[in-house]
Amino acid sequence: MDGSAARAAATGTTIAAVASPPGRGLRAVLRLSGPDARRIALESCTGDDGPPRLHARGFEEVRFHDGRGEQPALLLWMPGPRSFTREDVVELHLPGAPSLVACALDRVLALGAVPARPGEFTRRAFLSGRLDLTRAEGVLALVSARSDEERRAATALLFGGLDERMRALRETLDALRALCEASLDFDESETGHVPIDELRAGVRNVHAGLSEALAWEERRFPAPGEPRVVLAGAPNAGKSRLFNRLTGGRALVSVQPGTTRDRVTGTWTLAGTPCRLADTAGTDAAARGPDAEAQAHARAERDAADLELLVVDAVARGVAAPGPAACARIVVWNKTDLAAARPRPPAPLAELPWVAVSAATGAGLASLAEEAVRALGLGGGGTRRAGVARELTVRHKHSLRAALRELSESLAALEGGLSLDLFAESLRAATDHLDCITGRTTPEELLDRIFAQFCLGK
Numbered sequence: 001m002d003g004s005a006a007r008a009a010a011t012g013t014t015i016a017a018v019a020s021p022p023g024r025g026l027r028a029v030l031r032l033s034g035p036d037a038r039r040i041a042l043e044s045c046t047g048d049d050g051p052p053r054l055h056a057r058g059f060e061e062v063r064f065h066d067g068r069g070e071q072p073a074l075l076l077w078m079p080g081p082r083s084f085t086r087e088d089v090v091e092l093h094l095p096g097a098p099s100l101v102a103c104a105l106d107r108v109l110a111l112g113a114v115p116a117r118p119g120e121f122t123r124r125a126f127l128s129g130r131l132d133l134t135r136a137e138g139v140l141a142l143v144s145a146r147s148d149e150e151r152r153a154a155t156a157l158l159f160g161g162l163d164e165r166m167r168a169l170r171e172t173l174d175a176l177r178a179l180c181e182a183s184l185d186f187d188e189s190e191t192g193h194v195p196i197d198e199l200r201a202g203v204r205n206v207h208a209g210l211s212e213a214l215a216w217e218e219r220r221f222p223a224p225g226e227p228r229v230v231l232a233g234a235p236n237a238g239k240s241r242l243f244n245r246l247t248g249g250r251a252l253v254s255v256q257p258g259t260t261r262d263r264v265t266g267t268w269t270l271a272g273t274p275c276r277l278a279d280t281a282g283t284d285a286a287a288r289g290p291d292a293e294a295q296a297h298a299r300a301e302r303d304a305a306d307l308e309l310l311v312v313d314a315v316a317r318g319v320a321a322p323g324p325a326a327c328a329r330i331v332v333w334n335k336t337d338l339a340a341a342r343p344r345p346p347a348p349l350a351e352l353p354w355v356a357v358s359a360a361t362g363a364g365l366a367s368l369a370e371e372a373v374r375a376l377g378l379g380g381g382g383t384r385r386a387g388v389a390r391e392l393t394v395r396h397k398h399s400l401r402a403a404l405r406e407l408s409e410s411l412a413a414l415e416g417g418l419s420l421d422l423f424a425e426s427l428r429a430a431t432d433h434l435d436c437i438t439g440r441t442t443p444e445e446l447l448d449r450i451f452a453q454f455c456l457g458k
Ligand SMILES: Nc1nc2c(ncn2[C@@H]2O[C@H](COP(=O)(O)OP(=O)(O)OP(=O)(O)O)[C@@H](O)[C@H]2O)c(=O)[nH]1
Pocket: 234, 235, 236, 237, 238, 239, 240, 241, 242, 252, 253, 254, 255, 256, 257, 258, 259, 260, 261, 280, 281, 282, 283, 334, 335, 336, 337, 338, 357, 358, 359, 360, 361
């Protein structure tokens, strides 16, 4: 068990949450972790002939009693310490009807479980030493990944690419510090040997290892590119005319719905930051053939975007409620120069941030830019609403660079006659930077911030 295990607090509570996405589905997963998980399973479920067997060999068919009736369920029993959290874990796979799932959750809470906070299962895995912080971040990055690139970057973390490197380097640093401290106890006249060369060579090795880890991290997640903004909305809403206004581009504009097929990209500069703006085909669920392909391209653009501008025609009737967005979204209430335009969007849209504009006259575009700057966090202060993955890599690189700086400075100081005890101190400081990456000494507020980004049930 490593150092993070030492941080494990005996939580005592048993947490419960629905671990499957909200809404209807074939199955919903209710997850419990903690000392009462077993008792709650025994009290809420029955098997063929009496209580469930809890055999830890895969799914067991049971009936779950939610207090009002019973539901067929599959029960998965994962006793600690071999479970994800190292606590007793129970998963109940239930029919994916939201009302049944809500009843089931109520029932386990009534039996003594407490609602899990977002990311609390993973946090318990981290606190019990099951995962270091970088692997826990891998879980987070994987569930929030929006592109193949982000998925690959997340699995590299989850499989321990950074954790293993940090572990090996930390061990070497510990050994070097021990050598320093042992040398302090003997003076040169007694032993005839202060292993300066050995220390120097060892620290150079760690320095090289850290540089390799930084290069790995840079390869894993290349420097964040420019913010990506996508124009989306129904055919004919005015996306291409707006695109041309914002980028000075020449996308085809026509009264004919379905004009844009291939995505077109250009640069929209916001608060001095060049952003990649993409114009896409108008959303059409009924599209077939090449149009269906254009829809797939548009979807991929939306999935990889940091901000979606949902362009809506202020004259058109029967505006559809928007589906879920993968990123921040602003409603662009367009064509407000026309006499028939309604002044504001109807209910479901007006709940989102919205701006009234005219792509024809340019009215409202300054407000749109302000709103976009805010949504992307470009105005200073705010963090960009870009993928979680980008934020994590910034954290890793910051600590790796700090450790590298510490070692370079201490090597230089050693040449200048730095005492061994001060040298040992600076090795300690470099170790602290590594521990901040893996979570041994990560401040509690930072852990809170990281785990708060998880979704419920993870
Ligand atoms: N009056 C007025 N007309 C506009 C405005 N924006 C777009 N239009 C017109 O609306 C029609 C459709 O505009 P496009 O920009 O091609 O619309 P689109 O959303 O790109 O359409 P698709 O590519 O078919 O999805 C064109 O005739 C535009 O000139 C506006 O703000 N005011």
